[in-house]
Amino acid sequence: MDKLKKIDVFLFDMDGTINMGEEPLEGAMETLRILTEKGKRVGFVTNNSSKGKKEYLQKIRRMGYDAKIEQIITSGMATAQYLSRHLPYKSVYVLGTDCLKQEFKDYGIEVKEIGEDADCVVLAFDTELTYEKLFHATNLIGKGRIYIATHPDFVCPSEEGDMPDAGACMALIEKTNGRMPDVIVGKPYQPMAEFVFDHYSVNPEDVAFVGDRLYTDIQFGINNKMTSILVLTGETTLEMLHKSDVHPDYVLESVNELRKI
Ligand SMILES: [Mg+2]
Missing domain, CATH: 3.40.50.1000 (HAD superfamily/HAD-like)
Incomplete structure (x- = not known):
C-alpha cells in the first residue's frame, strides 16, 4: 500500500x-x-451518460459527502468534449436522454432531432428510448454517418435488476446494420x-x-x-x-x- x-x-x-x-x-x-x-x-x-453532472452532485451530497461540481465526471461530459475537439462543426443525432442533449448544447454542439440528417450519431444510455429514436439512429448509422458511443457497458445495475445499457444497444445496432462504433469514449x-x-x-x-x-x-x-x-x-x-x-x-x-x- x-x-x-x-x-x-x-x-x-x-x-x-x-x-x-x-x-x-x-x-x-x-x-x-x-x-x-x-x-x-x-x-x-x-x-452512465443518462444523467447530468448536477444530478450526480446532488446524489453524492445526499449520501453524505460534500462534493463539488468539479469532482464529477461522466462519459457524457467526456463525449461532449471529444465532439467539440475532434469533430467541430459536426451536427449530432443523440440516442440519449434530454439531459445529455442539453449537455451537448452547452458545449455549443448542434443537436438534431428525429427526421433530420446529422453528421454523427451518439449512442448513450438512453432511459428515454423510443422505437422512433432507435430507428432514426440505426438509419443514419446504416447510411455511414460517424458513429460514437459514450461507453461500452452492457448493463447498468438497479434495485429491480440489470438494465440494458449502451453496450447492449450497440449489439442491437450491429445486428441491424453490421456497424460497431467508430469511437467509444468512456x-x-x-x-x-x-x-x-x-x-x-x-x-x-x-x-x-x-x-x-x-x-x-x-x-x-x-x-x-x-x-x-x-x-x-x-x-x-x-x-x-x-x-x-x-x-x-x-x-x-x-x-x-x-x-x-
Ligand atoms: Mg460500478
Whole structure:
C-alpha cells in the first residue's frame, strides 16, 4: 500500500464502489472525507451518460459527502468534449436522454432531432428510448454517418435488476446494420482518460482508479497507465477475478481499506 501514499488523485467509480443505487456503501462517505482531509484529490467517474453532472452532485451530497461540481465526471461530459475537439462543426443525432442533449448544447454542439440528417450519431444510455429514436439512429448509422458511443457497458445495475445499457444497444445496432462504433469514449477507453487528465491537470502515474468492474474500471486503469484498485463490493467476485485476464494492481474488500494509506 506504500505506493498509494504517493498518489495525488483518487478517482472512484460509483455504483458497486461507493454506493448501490441510492444508498451509500457502509463507511464509504467517511472514507472519502478521510482521504480529502489527508490532502488527496477525490473524483467520481461514471460511464452512465443518462444523467447530468448536477444530478450526480446532488446524489453524492445526499449520501453524505460534500462534493463539488468539479469532482464529477461522466462519459457524457467526456463525449461532449471529444465532439467539440475532434469533430467541430459536426451536427449530432443523440440516442440519449434530454439531459445529455442539453449537455451537448452547452458545449455549443448542434443537436438534431428525429427526421433530420446529422453528421454523427451518439449512442448513450438512453432511459428515454423510443422505437422512433432507435430507428432514426440505426438509419443514419446504416447510411455511414460517424458513429460514437459514450461507453461500452452492457448493463447498468438497479434495485429491480440489470438494465440494458449502451453496450447492449450497440449489439442491437450491429445486428441491424453490421456497424460497431467508430469511437467509444468512456471507461476503459482513451478519450475518457484524456478528459480526466486534462480536468485534473495531472499525469497518469499520480492517479489511482478505484472500481468494481474488471472490463471497464480496472481495464481503464491498465490501458491508461493509472494505478488500478479493484473493490469486491460490487460486480466482481474473487472467483471472477481468478478466471479473468484483467489484473488490478490492488484488490480491496471495500474502499474503506484506503483509510490506512
Ligand atoms: Mg460500478
